[in-house]
Amino acid sequence: MIEYILIVLAPVFGGVLYGFERVVRARMQNRQGPPVLQPFYDMYKLIDKNSSIVHPMHIVLAILHFITLWAVVALMILGYNFLYVIFLHLLATIFIILAGFSVRSVYSHVGSNRELLAMLAYEPIFILIATGFYMINGSYDISLIRQEDTQILSMILLFAAFLLTVPLKLKKSPFDACEAHQEIVGGVEIEYSGIYFEFLYMAKWIEYVFVYMILLLFAGNNILLGVFLAIAVFLIVNLVDNSTSRVNIVQTIKIIMGIGLTLSCLNILGLSYV
Amino acid sequence: MFDLKKYRKKSPWILHYNAGSCNGCDIEILAALSPKYDLERFGVINTGNPKQSDIFLVTGPVTYRSRERLVELYTQMPSPKVVVAVGSCTCTGGVFREMYNVEDGIDRYIPVDVYIPGCAVTPELIIDGVVQALDILENKTKELEDAKKLYKKPTEKEGVLNLRDSALKVGEDEED
Ligand code: SF4
16 A cells, blocks of 8 residues: 555656755755645646647657556566666656657757757666676565665665766756756757657656665665665755866766676676675 | 736836947846846846747837838737837937937837836846836737848849838838
């Protein structure tokens, strides 16, 4: 029962997290920042606005993106197969990339291209993380991974690689070239307006929940460690976001692929010899 | 059912367009968004995307080259929306008034809700103006207010299309 309540509330958690993050970021810059519930105010406002549609499929793809992401989080909460979850998440990303390519705006195309490149960079790492969990626990099942003791020490390199992908997934500096506000005006989301933009906005919140849920898997059944990891990563990501500037997409791929993939491969090699 | 209208005020997203200003006012707008003046505490995001914005901040006296874009950006913004003219030259032409290449203020083309005077405006005035615009935004209807039609048919001369003078002058009617 509690799982189903969590699933329904997942976007709300994401929204609060997103709002909280904006406050934290503001406090780091020594200013007041918006209220914590700001994302929800944005949501109500977007519902109230007029909206224009480029073509129906464009809208359908955004809604599919949102629903698939929600399903991803739902499956993670219910404790399904981790590998399936990653592939379903891939599908959600594909939807938004298709949406970006389906309109004629050049910025939208650039955004889609970058999104595609980013996906190429982080997807192998996610799959290797799943492999790592399989080698340790003998199963891809999330419910099983959650019951085992934490193995973060033997997966420390994979964990480091995962940390590298967090800013990329959450569209944070230095790896926010996919969205790059003002530069390509949000990329894939440029042609959405009003209530349809709402779906992409909420999808962003769910992305937060997804990333932090993967993070919690590293903690296994140790809840205290999980909470500590989540808070630490939250602060580190925001600190890095505040203090670095954007690198371009090619450099992003080089860093993520070069460092992240190497680290995770090393870890997998190490695990296979133990 | 609660009133959605009151949330308009709490999350104004800004589109900033430079219609040929000297950049003095643009710098002040950026200052107002920066940590010192912290416009973000009202929920403001500088989106840079007309389709997702509520407040249109315009600087500059509207040059012949920028007026088509000005009207285009204005019509791309979904209603309800408000227009804020930032700086003397945006309100009246200011130091550029009656020059051969400017149009003396944006209200000849799009309906303006708040005028902020000053050359250059101070960030405090910009914040005051934006906050005043929020009150107006709350009471706006969702109908599109008219912008002036700008396009003439492009003239063709020896097979070459001339798009350069396709904008109408103020008061000029479209010939056939
Ligand atoms: S009002 Fe003055 S400072 Fe501002 S853009 Fe115009 S000329 Fe520049």
